[in-house]
Amino acid sequence: MDVTTPASTDPWLIVGLGNPGPEYAMNRHNVGFMVVDLLAERIGGKFKRAGKAQAQVLEGRLGPAGPASRRVVLAKPASYMNLSGGPVNALKDFYKVPVANVVAVHDELDIDYGVLRLKLGGGDNGHNGLKSMTKAMGPDYHRLRFGIGRPPGRMQVADFVLKDFSSAERKELDYFVDRAADAVECLVTEGLERAQSAYNS
Secondary structure, rough: OOOOOOOOOOOOEEEEEOOOOOOHHEEHHHHHHHHHHHHHHHHHOEEEOOOOOOOEEEEEEEEOOOOOOOEEEEEEOOHHHHHHHHHHHHHHHHOOOOHEEEEEEEOOOOOOOOOOEEOOOOOOOOOOHHHHHHHHHHHOOOOEEEOOOOOOOOOOOHHHHHOEEEHHHHHHHHHHHHHHHHHHHHHHHHHHHHHHHHHHH
8 A cells, every 4th residue: 555645544643743841832843732732623622641651642533524534643742852752652552553644743944934844754854853753663654844944143953943933933823833734634634645735835
């Protein structure tokens, strides 16, 4: 079976990457959490602690009502970003999710702010959350890369990603997060090629 084509009976695990705690909530590094929070609103449920896995999870369905909808597990690791792989791998095994049905939603420095890129597999490009996930379960999962741009001037990358979005960026943030959530829905209901065609800028 083509790994880019979802099987209707297999669940999807949609992971927002970020750091737990209110002090990180609006950081650029936490845009993955923002996207899965919006998906949780669409499902109409609340996150709960997942058993032994260090994560908050929500089970539900995405997509149009009926056979076209897909069973999904939304997840926010409760570990810090660089330890995301363990909780994600535990959830993948618990919910019996194929690796190709795991989606990591994360910030991406090498793409302009608000630009989206969907892909299957690949490297981690220095992103600690992806690095941890790949170490735990290999690289063959989907990624939704949410562009945050490069730091201005001589600002260090670590300082930039752990700062809140600027006031100018926040004016468009809700729109971009909404579009990213749409892209995830399209991926799980219609497949990678269709989602790339519609949402890769």
